[in-house]
Amino acid sequence: MIAQKDADKAGEFSLTDRRLSRITKFMGETLYDENVGGPFGNTHIALGMAYKDAYTGDVANTTLAEWERLGYNDSVIHTDMMSTTDRTVTATLADGSEMVIYRGGEFII
Numbered sequence: 001m002i003a004q005k006d007a008d009k010a011g012e013f014s015l016t017d018r019r020l021s022r023i024t025k026f027m028g029e030t031l032y033d034e035n036v037g038g039p040f041g042n043t044h045i046a047l048g049m050a051y052k053d054a055y056t057g058d059v060a061n062t063t064l065a066e067w068e069r070l071g072y073n074d075s076v077i078h079t080d081m082m083s084t085t086d087r088t089v090t091a092t093l094a095d096g097s098e099m100v101i102y103r104g105g106e107f108i109i
Contacts, residue, residue, distance in 0.1 A: 001047075001079060002047060002077075004048070004075060005075060005076070006048065006049075006073050006075035006077075007047055007048040007075045007076070007077035007079075009047065009048070009075070010045055010046070010047060010073070011046045011047060011048045011049045011050035011051070011073040011075065011078055012044070012045065012046035012051065012080070013044075013045045014034070014035075014042075014043070014044050014045075015041065015042075015043055015102050016035050016036070016037060016041045016042040016044075017041050017102075017105065017106050017107050018037040018038060018039065018041040018042075018106060019037075019106060020037070021035050021036060021037030021041075022037070023035055023037055024038055025038075030080050033080075033082055034080045034082055036084060037105070038084050038105070039086075039105060040084055040085060040086040040087070040104065040105035041084070041102075041105030041106065042082060042083070042084050043082070043083045043087060044080055044081060044082040044083070045080075045081055046078050046079060046080045046081070047077065047078075047079050047081075048073065048075035048076070048077030048078040048079055049074065049075045049076070050071075050072040050074070052067070055072075086104065086105070087102070087103075088100060088102065088103045089101055089102035089103075
């Protein structure tokens with residue numbers, strides 16, 4: 001799978017806060033399962049294509065070079081991988097300091 005062009009690059013990453021998802025069990029359908037809440041929320045990452053749905057600019061007139069500059073990956077592959085284990089996420093800020101932003105399935109900032 002990852003031998004396809006740009007399929008070895010991350011196209012999506014998400015942390016789902018358990019309080020924001022009413023999906024509490026796996027359903028065997030990735031579009032739902034990638035947003036499952038449960039006791040520890042959900043982390044998912046996709047290899048390959050980055051979907052452009054969240055882009056607020058003019059999608060129709062954005063060049064391939066501009067998509068690349070913006071960090072949007074283009075691939076024929078988009079494969080989601082999910083995890084619902086407990087995790088703590090620590091962000092490194094611009095000044096080099098660190099801040100815990102996610103713990104116990106919830107954003108804490």
